[in-house]
Amino acid sequence: MSDTPPEEPSADASTTEGHRAGLIALVGRPNAGKSTLLNQVLGQKLSIVSAKPQTTRNRVVGIHTIPGMQAVLVDTPGIHPARSRLNKAMVQMAIDALSEVDLICWVIDLAPCTKAAEAKRTILGRGEQELATIIAQSGDTPVIIALNKADAVSKPWILPVMEALHALAPQATIVPISALKGVGVDGLVAQWREHLPEGPALYPADQIATTTERFIVAEMIREKIFHLTEQEVPYSTAVEIELFDEDERESERPRVHIMARIFVERDSQKGILIGKGGSMLKQIGTLARKEIAALLGASVFLELHVTVQPDWTSSGRALRELGYE
């Protein structure tokens, strides 16, 4: 027995005292940079991003595990005064998340705030005021404000914005960051750790998402539509994966065959999505296929079909079928 080596301390951080774990909701106005932040923290693209507001339509969960902490990040749709049934469902998803998490990370786009400060206008617009009220209603969950897009603003105006925010949300910790460039993000993550409850990891250390590959694939196609089309077209579009054939995924030359259906609301939108001689659909397919192939680690045969489903954004049945309600 004397030869037995002393017991190694557990390598599993989740059982170590002082370990923090919990759910963090990334919430904010549309276009604030919530999804960009999620991807930056994970070091991988899990949630789609575009310059257009209301890109994210579902909750997207990313798991960030580092020594001493597991943060389960819940990316949410932007909170805004919604009119359509789809948008109302999106906003509700975000608001519901607020009461289900251990920590709220409120992401704010600095740019309009610093511009207002410089012009001596009210620094925090109605949107942020309303969000402060909504967040306050979610009880005593700690709030950290990620003041985003610091790379894109005039630095001297950041301080007055922080002061205005402090007056609006005195309990919140405020951290200026650039989610896009990764600046300040380590400091933000350290603040998350500080405010998460003690506890063991909720997921295995190597798991980074809770969504299916199918979901991410559909989202990647939807992202290209957000990048390539304008006006109401991206907002009238949904993507459903009809076939995800992995029979040859483990073969010597891994290959996945995917068939996706793109729903639009009107014939005119179908025309735009297909484009002259099919050129738009081809472009969407080419860009999406590259990303999907990288995600799946296989070559991808991607077939896209466009179907008109009149007024799906206001149909409860369609919204449920597409996973939005």
Ligand SMILES: Nc1nc2c(ncn2[C@@H]2O[C@H](COP(=O)(O)OP(=O)(O)OP(=O)(O)O)[C@@H](O)[C@H]2O)c(=O)[nH]1
């Ligand atoms: N300059 C700059 N742009 C950023 C930063 N973070 C995000 N963006 C840009 O802001 C736009 C919106 O980013 P998203 O991550 O899609 O924003 P979101 O909050 O998830 O938006 P919704 O899903 O529509 O609510 C994109 O064009 C991003 O590239 C940043 O730190 N700096």
Ligand SMILES: [Mg+2]
């Ligand atoms: Mg988003």
